[in-house]
Amino acid sequence: MDNIAIIGLAQTRYERRKKDKIFLDLVYETTTAALDDAGLTIDDIDNVVTVSNDFFDGRTISGMAVGDAAGAYDKNISTVEGDGAFGAMYGAMRVLGGAGTTLVVAHCKGSEGDTATITNGMFDPIYQRHLGINAVTSSAIQANAYLHRYGITEQDIAMVSVKNHGNAKNNPFAQLPMDICVDDVMTSKKIADPLKLLDCSPVSDGAAAIIIADEKTAGRAAKPPVWIKGMAHCADEYFLGDRDLTNPRSLRQAAQKAYAMAGITDPFKEIHVAEIYEAFTYMEPLWLEGLGFCEPGQGPSLLKDGVTTMDGRLPVNPSGGVLSAHAVLVAGLARIIEIAEQLRDTAGARQVTGAGMGLAHGINGPCGQSHCVWILSKEK
């Protein structure tokens, strides 16, 4: 793969309800901030990739409505309807395809629609929707299957909430920085057994943008480029009943492809920091298993042994993760941005010392049907 890099980035602070902002405000603010960060103007951008979802926006072909705000007038613009990590991968492909410098901007206002209804709409309208399934209930099923299979306790996964909300205290963009203990998670409101309120990510409003460029353009960026060394995505079957929910095989494949592309043979040794898409607590250990950082069923041990805490060998979700801010679609791009900040040494109080290689991860579809894995590096 040719050398390409992330040369500009920006995100909003994530909040429960940005009542004073419309989509255009969020997209314009992050687009201009990402351009400033890169030291570029809109004239330097050749393509625009927007990331949005029509059900969340309540608008048909929602990507077209934010084109002006993304500086897409008279430019090549296309939209990815899915998580921002996938949108960013499409953006990277535009650069690799020779189409020039690409802006990727994602927005979502979870506050404006009804999240339960919208995520219910992910499922089959004939056989499943009427039964009361949505993002929360499907994830509760996955959590139950995962805990049952490996004898993992609810306290084990509650620890993820404690760690990530604690990490969020060092992230000025996070929505839910919190000082909590396992008991707080265990006694929080039951949502869908085994998930309690503090096992679940919040509803959020926010936006994020990155600029991806070839090596030549990266040379004139204002800040050190963050090099894209590997990226891959892979999908599992649509119907939950057709999958083994405790075995994220599509993640395993995506990770293996991304590692191979980046020349990584021992991810646990070579990767210094990871940002992964844990919309619910149990997802963090399960996805860590899929990423090959441990054996199946051993995910919770990584946290219990202190490996994934800020002072551990592999800090996971120093930003506070998706549990601390979950603007849907934006969240995968926010993972990439956090890793880029870490590799730039600009992550402030949450900086992982000596981070040279990082992993960012996004998901699409219920219970992680599809996974996207990014390997980013400080070194070319």
Next chain:
Amino acid sequence: MAHEYENHAPMTMRMETPMPYEWSIGKYGSRFFQEIREKNQFIGIRCPGCGKVYIPPRRVCGPCFKELDELVELPNQGAITAFSIVNYPFIDPNTGIQRPIPYTYGYIRIDGADNIFSHIIDETDENKIKVGMRVRAVFKEKDAMQGHINDIKHFEIVD
């Protein structure tokens, strides 16, 4: 046995539940509706790059990619630039009820604006409406206004 069902027609499933939204209107959009409510007038915004005046006011000029902040008071009158007398049924997204047909959808250049504003024109006789005719907005009573595009009842021809 499959053959026992051969005479059965293919089935379908209907869903008629509305999906609720609460969209933010934004700083300038809110100002637009306030101006209608307080003065029965319009407000537009001028681009510092190209000088274009947009109605309703917006934050960004697409071609210039510049931020706009100079609000411009505009009258409640303009001229028809295009229209269509519509006979195709339209379900009002607010009420779920079909609007009476025919109705006239109009493209109106408000005096002093450079882009086109759209609203209903209360003339459905094709012999009585033409491009270029002058029109004026007719507003709801102030107490009935809700910060909604239907706070303007329609435009009427004043020629």
